[in-house]
Amino acid sequence: MANTPSAKKATRKIARRTAVNKARRSRMRTFTKKVEEAIASGNLEAAAAALSVAEPIIMRAAQKGIVHKNTASRKVSRLSHRVHALAQA
Structure with a gap:
């Protein structure tokens, strides 16, 4: 367990950053799944729209x-290839 004041502060900071990172990671995964579900349903318009929303979230x-x-x-790249393959089919 952290004993010094600086170590205690570092522990608090790490906990805050972990929460933020966890939320961002979850958001990225959610939007990725939306693209994959649209691809699986075969809906090109929904897949393209979901990809255009998911791409900046992933890159951010x-x-x-x-x-x-x-x-x-x-x-x-893999998601966009799958969406384009759906367009070709």
């Missing part, structure tokens, strides 16, 4: 350090 998570930049790019 990368900017904030929730996920790595390359991970975010990979997620967006």
Whole structure:
């Protein structure tokens, strides 16, 4: 357990940041799932709309350090490929 005042303050700060990061990560996952559900239903318009909403949220998570930049790019790329494949079908 933290004993010094600075260690106690650091523990409080970490708890606050963890809560913020958890919310951002959850939001990113929620919007990713919305895109995947739209793709699974075969609705191109809904999938494209969900992707346009999800993409900035995913990239913002990368900017904030929730996920790595390359991970975010990979997620967006894979989702967009799936939406475009739906358009081709």
